[in-house]
């Protein structure tokens with residue numbers, strides 16, 4: 001999809017079309033069910049001299065390939081391998097995987113833009129939730145429908161970027177929880193986690209916020225503050241060019257590890273541009289990944305605390321890798337936060353934050369308020385003002 005700049009809807013919430021491609025010095029062939037192509041798409045491929053062939057013809061055609069073939073063994077089925085194994089195979093990452101991770105200027109500008117509108121939807125949701133849950137008729141499922149409907153109203157909306165995770169209380173301890181339509185849990189005083197995102201013509205978003213409603217235990221707030229500290233530490237990192245996400249992972253995990261808590265997933269993943277919401281080759285994780293972070297890459301920052309049978313917390317922002325400075329020691333990189341939504345102040349134990357962390361959060365919240373204000377009603381603006389006030 002990235003190579004030919006086309007999109008499809010073969011996979012739920014992933015705007016791609018199931019296909020194969022073979023590219024040689026002489027020609028490019030795309031193997032895809034032709035019935036799926038619009039007239040425009042057919043013309044586009046023809047104009048660009050891309051040969052269209054049936055999806056299953058691929059398996060016959062590749063048997064005839066000769067010479068050096070670059071193929072990624074990590075993403076190759078046995079059937080493909082067997083068909084081409086007599087050739088000289090070069091096992092390497094698909095070059096497009098690396099190239100597409102570097103967002104161009106248009107993609108970056110549009111992505112920042114859509115994050116503001118996506119963030120406004122989060123504030124509208126938060127306003128609705130905090131003001132209405134006490135009535136006793138909001139469930140995980142109805143909250144999911146609410147945030148989905150808010151995104152649908154945004155200009156250029158295409159689809160959700162993944163199935164919304166709407167989880168209350170102990171359900172949030174399950175990282176990939178999906179709320180059932182029937183008998184879904186009622187949202188009441190406690191901790192509620194919302195991990196959601198959209199695919200729009202301007203880009204793809206992925207954001208998690210954890211909301212603290214009414215009376216909540218002290219431990220939940222402590223855990224939330226430790227997660228926040230890690231999220232902030234990673235966001236303000238400056239690092240020498242050459243560093244990988246593996247090098248930086250400890251920044252997000254340190255405060256949790258200090259108290260014997262770990263989350264059994266990566267800290268962050270790359271995000272595609274109107275493509276898959278989880279997209280490599282880079283990422284931020286404890287397990288070794290040799291891909292260094294480079295200017296123009298987008299990566300999520302989403303530490304969490306998952307306490308089985310009790311509660312789940314995650315705070316997720318997306319970060320853009322930028323150049324920080326160049327000195328006699330080399331080139332240094334840093335992150336710019338592109339997610340634009342408040343972090344619930346009701347869940348923060350202020351005494352656990354340093355002056356620097358408070359300043360960082362206050363500055364972020366100030367920016368969030370200024371950017372989101374134009375998209376909100378008067379009542380929502382007043383609400384956001386309160387939730388972005390200095391601490």
Ligand SMILES: [Mn+2]
Nearest residue numbers: 206300302316
């Ligand atoms: Mn994510």
